[in-house]
Amino acid sequence: MATPQEWARGYARQALADLDAWQALAATDLAACQSLHFLQMACEKLAKAHLCATGNDPAGLQTSHAFGAKQLPTIIRDELTFEKVKSKLRQDILRYARGLAREIELLAPSVDSAGKRPDNCEYPWEDATGKLWVPVDYAFPVDQLLLHPHGFKVLKLIRRATERLAA
Numbered sequence: 001m002a003t004p005q006e007w008a009r010g011y012a013r014q015a016l017a018d019l020d021a022w023q024a025l026a027a028t029d030l031a032a033c034q035s036l037h038f039l040q041m042a043c044e045k046l047a048k049a050h051l052c053a054t055g056n057d058p059a060g061l062q063t064s065h066a067f068g069a070k071q072l073p074t075i076i077r078d079e080l081t082f083e084k085v086k087s088k089l090r091q092d093i094l095r096y097a098r099g100l101a102r103e104i105e106l107l108a109p110s111v112d113s114a115g116k117r118p119d120n121c122e123y124p125w126e127d128a129t130g131k132l133w134v135p136v137d138y139a140f141p142v143d144q145l146l147l148h149p150h151g152f153k154v155l156k157l158i159r160r161a162t163e164r165l166a167a
Contacts, residue, residue: 004052018042019159047071075157077097078161
């Protein structure tokens with residue numbers, strides 16, 4: 001039977017593959033939903049890797065998708081301890097990471113904020129007015145958040161944490 005540390009490394013290694021796919025697809029003319037799907041999956045797997053590495057039972061993590069919004073800010077905070085960043089900037093990055101993590105988590109169709117956010121990067125959905133939306137035609141809020149300097153920093157920290165857990 002695999003240990004939690006082996007599960008952590010396995011999740012992290014797959015998260016790295018998903019991050020690579022996200023970056024490759026983001027550099028193309030494909031619809032944003034295609035690359036964002038890989039970003040969401042990478043962050044979900046990173047969160048699971050982190051939980052396994054801190055002693056959580058891997059069996060309890062295998063069926064849920066709602067880990068990123070809680071775990072990513074913790075992971076970012078931990079990664080920031082390796083950098084010399086002024087306290088105010090650290091707080092700003094962490095605040096930004098919380099909002100970004102929530103938007104990334106909402107990309108999964110099973111995470112819809114109790115029906116308030118049906119937008120997701122995989123399947124069409126109807127909004128409250130009955131309008132049908134298709135992911136390939138939708139401008140996801142997370143896209144703009146990723147372009148902010150703090151978004152770039154958070155992504156760099158996500159990659160670094162994933163690489164550390166995959167080693």
